[in-house]
Amino acid sequence: MATKKKSANKAASSPAVDKDTAKALAKVALRPSANAAAVVTEYTKMFGDHDINDLVDELVDSIEKVNAGDMKRCEGMLMGQAQALQSIFVNLSRRAINQEYLKNYEAFMRMALKAQSQCRQTLETLSNIKNPPVVYAKQANISNGPQQINNGVPAQTPHAEEIKNQSNELLEVIDGERLDSGTAQETIGSNTALATMG
Structure with missing residues (x-):
């Protein structure tokens, strides 16, 4: 209890920072x-x-x-970073080859290849700044509510007399005889020669 009162008194007695100074900071x-x-x-x-x-x-x-x-300074920075990463890659690769134990060799090579990968990514970023990739977007679906997307010209709709019911055509044979007459057929009788299995 006594320590809480002391810390509260310290906070109350410390000089208040000017509001303008606090805002500037x-x-x-x-x-x-x-x-x-x-x-x-x-x-x-x-x-x-x-x-x-x-x-x-x-x-x-x-x-x-x-x-x-x-972007000249950015390009210069990226080229400098790529050069530094290349130096790190070479240094770690040379240190790896001099290792006696496989564990140490793997550790140095892993770090060397990470530096090499970062160097490649840095050069790729530099290339993208110098020659920005061209992106062709055929369609962008950006909407906060209902949207309608018209991709191209709609196909011509045939007139009512031209529309054929394909399912009916499938039920006909080439010579015009219907495969399904729509009438019920007789049931086939049971085979009395076969006995039930026991």
């Missing part, structure tokens, strides 16, 4: 450029320390170029 936390800058800063420390604001500005410029239709 929320906007920054949800900006794609700020999120990307936070991740890039952590993963690119080998290039030295970055000013986060300069990084955000660069990312905003990059995003605006893509929105305007300039």
Whole structure:
């Protein structure tokens, strides 16, 4: 009980964050450029320390170029990633061949082939950006309610005198004699020579 009162007092005594500051922080936390800058800063420390604001500005410029239709940076990124994945594939393949035990060899080869597959997919994505595939859709069934689909021209309907009943035609023989006369026939008598089985 005493600990609950202390934590409640701490929350009450902490300085309240200004509403405008909280709103600004929320906007920054949800900006794609700020999120990307936070991740890039952590993963690119080998290039030295970055000013986060300069990084955000660069990312905003990059995003605006893509929105305007300039895909050069995206194409460059994909080509760079494909090249990096190729290097990973070669490195892991060379390490696999030097393994003495099958388990280690399989582990390195599995990772190498995953890198190779990712490299192929990256190059395929780059190809699709440079030469978008053409999709022909003959029909799209998109509706929120009842819909009518007319595919082509409807077939011509024959006049009433031209319509023939095919089931009646099947009951006739070539010379015009009907196969089914519609009359009841006599029942066949039982075979008295055969005895019932016991």
